[in-house]
Amino acid sequence: MNSATHASDAPFSIDPVCGWSRYTKLRDHSSSPRRCGGRAHRAAADRPVLRSGPRGRAARGGDDAAGPAIASLPRAAESRDGYTRSSFKHWTDADRDGCNTRTEVLIAEAIEPPTIGARCALSSGVWWSMYDEQQVTAASALDVDHMVPLAEAWDSGASGWTAARRQAYANDLDAERSLIAVTAKTNRSKADQDPAQWMPPAAAQHCAYLADWTATKARWQLTVDDAERQALATAAAQCPGATVEYEPVP
Template identity: 60%
Template sequence: MPDQHEPSPTLGFEKPSKRTLFKHWVDADDDGCPTRAEVLISEATRAPQVGAKCRLSGGEWQSYYDGATWTQVGDVDIDHMVPLAEAWDSGASAWNPARREAYANDLGDTRSLVAVTDNANQAKADQDPAEWLPSLEAVHCRYVAEWTAVKLRWQLTADTAEKNALTRLAANCPDTAITVKKAT
């Protein structure tokens, strides 16, 4: 039995969280606005003012997960449709850092990053559709289609529970077509 006064063998050597392995909110196009601001600008229902260093003020956003409307930037999170930890477990663990950064900042498909209520995003955390769905049932088909599109775009896998949930949910969405351009 180890001495009770010995430090834990992992102290100071904990593995980084999966989220930290994805560099996100970069300014990929060098326009002064990081990815988070780019999504807020593009998804605003009323355009915000863009100030120095891309500071946003004013504006309005509607979170499709819960139907809430927000006018304070701080009340809106940018959700990775397929959370970073879920992406990691679905194949991103084999990617190099540049591909993980591209995934975390994907502005090439509007379904990849979504402006939503901060509490809804926190409730979702890293859960897949087998474990979490938006509170508004009316948007479940949209959510399932967007989730599936992002998984296909990035060639990520789905575990059995996730696949079963997606199949069950998609059965209620007969008129939903998904078009995907694979990420490079």
């Protein structure tokens, strides 16, 4: 694993009790015990845990640990020729428990667990949207965003993947940065734009966002274009504590 951490100005802390996998889901779908691991499980203080915390080896690269990770991303011009959203089969139910990928993310990221009904319908629950730092009390007000949008992934190398690999990318529950529950309005504002074109409206989340974007690109061996690399490098210069952690997909 390529290891790193990133800091944020948001008033949240890392829960030392929990491990890395935020998709440790209780098989009985109980709504009362704490879900453990990841960005937004209920911490001891009942506040959302923001993204990942300091674990493992520190990334090398001096004061700007995100810099080397950004520099290591392969450069290539982007092309959207042939893209259709249907090229990425998403919101599958890989473990056949009745909850598709979108719902799995909503369950995992709830800071107050929702009630899970028939066919994995969610009611009640509380979430925290990183992009605009908003608390949300209805699952229907949330979108599950691909950190690197499907169209951007296509532009950056996924056009040459097999259908199975594109499906795995679109439903990646094995990395906490790949998918994130955010308010629908911010997800739709972002659309398929990269960091040269869009950053979260909450400025305090820019360092976390650039780290997560870079981690996702590195995990899936996706390329960056010149404008994207420059935007990431410029943002990283303002985030001396930002680092990147990812586990490459074979």
